Amino acid sequence: MSVTVQHVQDALKALIDPNTRKDFMSTKSARNIQVADGKVSLDVVLPYPAKMVLGEIGKLIENGIRAIDGVTDVQVNVTWKIVAHSVQKGVKLIPGVKNIIAVASGKGGVGKSTTAVNLALALAAEGANVGMLDADIYGPSQPTMLGIHGRPESPDGQNLEPMIGHGLQAMSIGFLIDVETPMVWRGPMVTQALEQLLNNTKWKDLDYLVVDLPPGTGDIQLTLAQRVPVTGAVIVTTPQDIALIDARKGLKMFEKVGVPILGVVENMSLHICSNCGHEERIFGEGGGERMCKDYGNEFLGALPLDIRIREETDSGKPTVVAEPESRVAEIYRAIARRVAVKVGDLAVDHSSKFPSIVIQNT
Numbered sequence: 001m002s003v004t005v006q007h008v009q010d011a012l013k014a015l016i017d018p019n020t021r022k023d024f025m026s027t028k029s030a031r032n033i034q035v036a037d038g039k040v041s042l043d044v045v046l047p048y049p050a051k052m053v054l055g056e057i058g059k060l061i062e063n064g065i066r067a068i069d070g071v072t073d074v075q076v077n078v079t080w081k082i083v084a085h086s087v088q089k090g091v092k093l094i095p096g097v098k099n100i101i102a103v104a105s106g107k108g109g110v111g112k113s114t115t116a117v118n119l120a121l122a123l124a125a126e127g128a129n130v131g132m133l134d135a136d137i138y139g140p141s142q143p144t145m146l147g148i149h150g151r152p153e154s155p156d157g158q159n160l161e162p163m164i165g166h167g168l169q170a171m172s173i174g175f176l177i178d179v180e181t182p183m184v185w186r187g188p189m190v191t192q193a194l195e196q197l198l199n200n201t202k203w204k205d206l207d208y209l210v211v212d213l214p215p216g217t218g219d220i221q222l223t224l225a226q227r228v229p230v231t232g233a234v235i236v237t238t239p240q241d242i243a244l245i246d247a248r249k250g251l252k253m254f255e256k257v258g259v260p261i262l263g264v265v266e267n268m269s270l271h272i273c274s275n276c277g278h279e280e281r282i283f284g285e286g287g288g289e290r291m292c293k294d295y296g297n298e299f300l301g302a303l304p305l306d307i308r309i310r311e312e313t314d315s316g317k318p319t320v321v322a323e324p325e326s327r328v329a330e331i332y333r334a335i336a337r338r339v340a341v342k343v344g345d346l347a348v349d350h351s352s353k354f355p356s357i358v359i360q361n362t
Contacts, residue, residue: 002070003035003068003070004035005033007070008033008035008040008042008068009030009033011065012025012061012065013025013026014064015061017029017046017057017060018053018056018060019053019341020046020047020048020341020345029045029046030042031045037072038070038071038072038073039071039074040073040074040075041074041075041076041077042061042075042076043078044057044058044077044078045079045081046079046080047080047083047340047344047345048080048082048126048337048341049080049082049123049126049128049207049337049340050127050337051126057078058078061074061076062074062076080127082098082099082128082340082344084098085098085099085343085344085346085347086231086347088225088226088229088230088257089258091226091228091229092229093229094199094229096205096206097131097203097206097209097229098206098208099209099231099343100208100211100229100230101119101209101210101232101233101339101343102211102230102234102259103116103210103212103236104213104215104221104235104236104250105213105235105236105237105243105247106216106237106243106245106246106247106250107215107216107237107243107247108214108215108216110215110236110237110238110243110247110267111236111267111268111309112267113134113141113145113212113313114145114309114310114313114318115236115265115267115303116210117132117146117313118313118319118332119332119339120132120208120210121166121168121318121320122320122329122332123208123210123339123340124166125324125333125336126333126337126340128207128208128340129204129205129206129208130167130169130206130207130208131168131169131171131209131210132165132169132170132171132210133171133197133210133211133212134170134171134173134174135194135211135212136212136213137190137194137220138190140173140174142172142174142212143163143170143174143175144174144313144314144316145313145314145316146163146165146168146316146318147315147316147317148163148165148170148175150163151175151176158200159201159202160197160200160201160202161202162204163175166317171197171198172197173193191220191223194220194224195227195228198228208340211224215246216250222253222257225257226257230259231260231343231346232259232261232262232339232342232343232346233259233262234261234262234264234300235251235263235264235265236267237264237265237266237267237287238267238268238269238287239266239269239283239285239286239287240283244288244290244291247264247291248291251264251291251297260342261297262298262300262339262343263297263298263299263338263339263342264288264292264299264300265300265301266289266302267302267303267305268304269283269288269302269303269304270305271304271306282305288302298338298342300335300338300339301334301335303328304328306328308323308326308328309328319332320333
């Protein structure tokens with residue numbers, strides 16, 4: 001049988017990417033298909049960072065095409081490309097930042113900052129260029145979690161160079177004040193500080209900027225939703241009802257201001273005893289999944305209540321970098337891939353491709 005491009009396309013339609021959960025033709029990932037004398041070559045460009053799974057994806061495609069009768073050789077070149085996606089109407093993108101992912105919770109103490117930093121590190125481990133903005137002005141924790149000391153430089157006296165921790169570009173009010181200095185500020189000062197940290201940091205070609213929000217639905221959340229170009233939001237909760245009540249409020253707030261919900265992460269879903277291995281669901285069971293079903297959102301994953309997660313973030317080496325081969329790090333990476341896929345599914349921003357039109361009187 002003579003192999004044609006159509007045969008290859010049909011084979012690709014039957015292959016499902018385990019991360020996007022769609023075939024390679026419908027996502028327009030397969031490109032430049034060449035067929036000659038039974039030899040097939042093609043490029044596959046994924047819409048999400050995939051450093052850890054490139055080989056797996058390449059093998060999946062190669063095996064699928066080799067199954068075509070008449071194919072003698074297959075050359076698959078798998079890469080990824082991350083583009084800027086649409087944000088709220090009337091809000092401009094920030095120079096040097098393609099996509100902003102807000103990590104939020106309605107309630108404090110659910111492990112939101114820990115989830116945010118591990119999400120950022122997991123995206124970076126997959127090959128993306130990632131930044132972390134600590135938007136919790138009253139209680140900044142990212143400097144400690146990323147193990148960053150010192151103050152950011154400002155060569156021009158106006159803009160700040162981001163600090164670097166484990167490969168992440170980072171900015172926090174915690175870099176600019178003494179650790180024990182309380183921020184006794186009213187709302188307008190806090191929102192102004194957030195906007196300055198975001199806009200006056202010289203972010204360098206970020207694929208994703210992860211924003212660790214303070215808990216609640218107050219001034220900072222509203223400023224972020226109305227004036228900052230947020231691509232999507234991740235909601236962090238625990239299974240217990242009291243946390244879910246507040247998490248639902250946070251979710252509804254983002255929906256009201258037109259920010260897509262990328263999904264929900266359930267933290268502390270299961271405790272495994274470090275001595276005997278006994279499993280116990282201290283905070284209840286299935287709360288995050290029920291919330292997702294109620295609102296039609298994706299359940300991104302569940303994380304255990306594990307003493308090592310706390311110890312590692314307190315020491316400045318979060319789990320994804322401290323124990324990259326661990327089961328917990330694997331869960332964080334799976335969540336990160338799904339977040340990146342969900343971002344990739346959103347409408348692409350084309351504003352940078354259109355020239356500015358200026359009307360002048362002559």
